[in-house]
Amino acid sequence: MTMISSAPAAPVLELRGISKAFTGVQALNGVSLNLFPGEVHTLMGQNGAGKSTLIKVLTGVYAPDHGQILLAGQAIQPQSTLDAQNHGISTVYQEVNLCPNLSVAENIFIGRYPRKLGRIDWPTMTRQATALLERMQIRIDVTLPLAHYPLAIQQMVAISRSLLVSAKVLILDEPTSSLDEKEVDLLFSVLRGLREQGMAILFVTHFLDQTYAISDRITVMRNGEREGEYLAADLSRVELVNKMVGAQVATEAAAPLAAAVAAEPSRRQSFLRAVGLSRKGALLPMDLDIHKGELLGLAGLLGSGRTEAARLLFGADRADGGTIAIDGKEQSFASPRDAIAAGIGFCSEDRKHEGAILELSVRENLILALQARMGIMRAIPLKRQQQLAEEYVKALGIKTASIETPIGSLSGGNQQKVLLARWLVTDPKLLILDEPTRGIDVRAKQEIMDYVSALCRNGMSILFISSELPEVLRVSDRVVVMRDRKAGGEYPRGALDETTVLHVIAAGDENA
Amino acid sequence: MKFTSSPYFTSLITVFLLVVLLGAGGAAYPGFLSVQVLFNLLIDNAFLLVIAVGMSFVILSGGIDLSVGSVLALTTMICAWMLQTWHWPPLLVIAVALVLGTVFGAAMGALIHYFKLQPFIVTLAGMFLARGLCYLISINSITIDDPFFVAMSQTQLPIGDCFLSPGALIALATLAAAIYVAHCTPFGRAIYAVGGNEQSALMMGLRVARTKVLIYAFSGFCAALAGVLFSFYMLSGYGLHAQGTELDAIAAVVIGGTLLSGGYGYVAGALTGVLVLGSIQTLIAFDGTLSSWWTKIVIGGLLFVFCVVQRVMTMRGNKK
Amino acid sequence: AKPLVIGFSQVGAESEWRTANTVSIKDAAKKEGVTLKFADAQQKQENQVKAIRSFIAQRVDVIAFSPVVESGWDTVLLEAKRARIPVILTDRAVKVSDPSLYVSFLGSDFVEEGRRAGNWLVERQKKTPDAVLNIVELQGTVGSAPALDRKKGFEEAIAGNAKLKVIRSQTGDFTRAKGKEVMEAFLKAEGKKINVLYAHNDDMAIGAIQAIEEAGLKPGKDIIIISIDGVKGAFEAMIAGKLNVTVECNPLLGPQLMQIAKDVVAGKAVPKRVVTQESVFPAEVAAKEFPNRKY
């Protein structure tokens, strides 16, 4: 830890008694926060604690009901993001807010283009954008549209964009939710550099490791209120979790999962067997065998093709080659419907674009897949819908004003839980979870994984994709490591630790 | 989300299909492929091109402007009225007309943005209003005999042994300026950003409000400019001028490869779109045997073939 | 010899009258062995200009067209003149700075039609000299030439008569549906006060007749109905006693047009203005005239 954190100068940014209510929810209640120059200040709290809302109030997206925002001692009332930017506050929001149709370079530079003779200097922009991303070790064609790239890249682009402004305050709302360790390390080294230059950084994450790796100071929020502010060095992990949750609970260092123990090799009949599955430009021929009642982990770096593999298995994209057999019977999936009919569910990593139907209620979002499977004519009675919704809201601890609230007004983590529930209600035989714990707080993550493991024990197969290697290793019965858009190796539980996997990923072929 | 439709590719296909269309016309009808006939395409559709340029901006931003045809008519009416009744100098008349059109567009843009109203409905009401205002000025058509307008109308700028009209040149200049604005200025890029995702554009700190108002102001300006060109073209002001032109302009823009949902496409596509529509009409005129209803059916049919081929080729191209 | 080539630009196909006009011209061309280049403008002046330009590019022998509107033809007609292609107007006139831009105008006079309708009513009023007759008017499409002129002519004709008063005037867009709709509203608003209906075309009158019947009144008796065009439907209505008079507007211009075109090309002098044969058909002659109607 640097010394700056313990010798507070005057705060650059000071929030006093901020309150904000939406219809039915008091999202923030008298929250105060001090942000000092040259520190990384982490905001922690369970899903729906009010972190994102606080950031939105701070950056002029929402107007606070009460409270004051002071920038260098001066009261400010930012009216818009632009306004906040002009005050020197640069922000990366939780949901990636970029324009999918513009090129990567433009997304970084829009609003502050390099100019030549009054017009936009495209070559310079391309050059600078390439260089900027290269600093993050991302080598891509920056002239292609953003939509061309997966979510993780988009997130890095959003971060790069925020770094470009010469700001006094940098705010990052869960920037690491779909990044893997390598990217996170890179990001952190950049952040440390900025900290040295005296920038104040407000950071939101659900990862305890990351919190301790980077923060000087931690503010914990609970139920829209500030629980307390601590120096990172003074607060143990267990204490932190307890403060977030507001009760004494076990932490993620909990005992090894019961599910894995229960999974006996004798029950291992194949449920889905893919042979030579491939798609041009996305996935090289790959074999995959998923057993009944098994939790199969799919590990790999960003862009290693895990999402592509999942989409092909689900029929979301059409495979160019290869076969898929379910229970030994060969099937071809022309659309997700076919896969669903075969008992497969798929929870996408991109909840904003591929998951949530934002204006519909929690209940409607939750029953959508089930209803789709039952067909249009056999509407699920309202009573039953409500019952299901209530049940899963409770089971997954979804924080929502009511089951009729539009899903768009839930916090990010809670939206994710609803989408998970959407597939759980259909009771699939195989559930493909692509980054299901993205943006979910520590406690909920554990609860969800426990829940999922319990389902496994009852015979459901799960394909689990996550950028968090420890999590994959912890819960999976078997892990397939992907590299360069193909399967690099397959390992039974226990035969694998983090270093081996990293080794496989790094070295690849020799190990496979 | 996968990147499914490359606007660049679509635009190229459109140009290719246009060439095929012209070639087919040339093969079928003698004299069709003369340079003057091609120039006539520009002369006769100059006003449509200008409107389509403004419409491109609007559609790229994810909006739509139905008022352009009526604003065009209103402009011809205002020009005619000021020239014939008040005898104002022609350049002043043109300036006033352009300012009025711009203000009209900006007002609609402001309503759309500040009251969060739907562009379709606001500009539909704008369409009724502008058309209605024409009738309030006069329900008759007013002939323009101002020497400047007559000169603009009848001047033939010789190119080889063919000619272009000043209006066609003005339209081409407008197109060039718009392409420059769209691709080389922050305002132009902001249009694309708003069309891609308005919410994100706002979160990225773009001046969405200003951009949107400016877009509709620009469309209003283009409609008024088209009105001035139309006044040159017809030498009259009339409330029934250019009925349904908004649909032609939208069709031209969309055929040119721009997506109505906003954010994807090129302003230059407006030119291809306009030329496609113009060629279809010229083909029909050269054929000269179609009855009124067959004219409609053939226009629809050619439009169909064109859109389907364009679409199928785009899908094929993206698979590769 | 090479057959004569005529380029003809029609307004559109917005009414039965127009269709009859088109058919007449096409049939006449076929009969005379003339090659007709027909272009439909879908009611748009700019399309007519485009069509005329393409006729010039195709070097036709004669250009003929029914202008959508009277102004705005100078430029393109000048081009035709420079290309030495004679132009004949049909059905509607144009306003041009230089009358030599066209050789002849063949067609009806909308103002005169309106005047005839008005004169018929003035005569009719003489039968009941004391009664005030309240008139409702169904106009054509706002701003269109026939609507403007038929209104003007009618107003001229009844101007001197204080007993004839237009109490309502609204557009019915020349269609049956609108004519009926507007008449319904008139009947509710004015009720029994309405004595006369003047419709700018037969279609609106036919729609209005239905509205009057549905209101429990007798068209042609409780309300005097005057309309213009003289299409078949109007004659049927007159025979049924539901329409009092229709002023003919003759669409059968084909044979005359072909004659003028041939004369022009042959270098003969042609009259600048050829008025078509048109009459007024009151209900009394309807039954006798009906078998002669072609459209």
Add this chain to the structure above:
Amino acid sequence: MRMHKLLHHPLFRPLAALAILLLIDLVMVPGFFHLEIKDGHLYGSLIDIANRAAPLILAAIGMTLVIATRGIDISVGATVAISGTVAAMLIGGTMVMQNGVPEYVANTPMWLALAAALGAALLCGAWNGALVAGLGLQPIVATLILMVAGRGLAQLFTDGQIITVYYKPFFFLGSGYLFGLPFSLYIVAAVFIVTALLLRRTALGLFIQSVGINPVAARLAGLKTAVLIFFVYVFCSACAGVAGLMITSNIKSADANNAGLLLELDAILAVTLGGTSLAGGKFSLAGSVIGALIIQTLTYTIYSIGLPPEVNMVVKSVVVFLVCVSQSSEFKNMWRRSVRGNA
């Protein structure tokens, strides 16, 4: 609290706009609300408005579903012309005297003619649906094709002539009365109720909204998005087809040149006035019905007040502006602020 709820109901503002229009009529048009019994049925301005609005309401109901899926159908007017023409041509009809009693004979049995007309409309819808859902053309261009060509087809059938129908029973559809009320109202009510039930009792409503809000997510959740989109275009054309029959029956003739001209614009206007967003998603069927009634009442008011036809358009546009602005939530906020400011 209940008052508050009422004021915030999404239908409140369209209804208020309608009420204000009627209020203007009450003041400006004497006898506007007067209803009498004539020939055994109700007769008066209100009945006229409802009767005239019937085709528009039908078109608006169909359009609502299309718009809810983020689409648009500008071929409604052409479909009206086609269905009306087909029916009129098949029925035609003459009167013959049999034993001194007039008998009306149709060229084709009426049920067959009606079925053929609806069949033609369904074909139109299938065509649109195939272009939009199958080929993925943008809805406005896809339906533009039929908008242009469809009217041409109708004119081709009739040779550009107005086809008059002489077969009396056919008139019942558009100008008949049942229990004192226009028969067209029963048709509209039936279509409305069936549609509303279909949306409520089946998952159709949920699916249409999902597809309209986020088609990608809807497909991944297992919806047959293409089939759904195809269906709404067919449904929209079917509604337009019935509207076409109604219009034809009402004026006892089919006018391929003018029937349903610009009906699509009015239908879209009705849908938006009713509070449905053109961006797709949430929709209100009842709102669209009210929107259609607003438009028809406005038109009728202009006729009744005796405004000169030159100002029709200006008045219409001003009313649309006012209704839209007053419905926007931004206006509500401004209003609230100014009320609070004064208090």
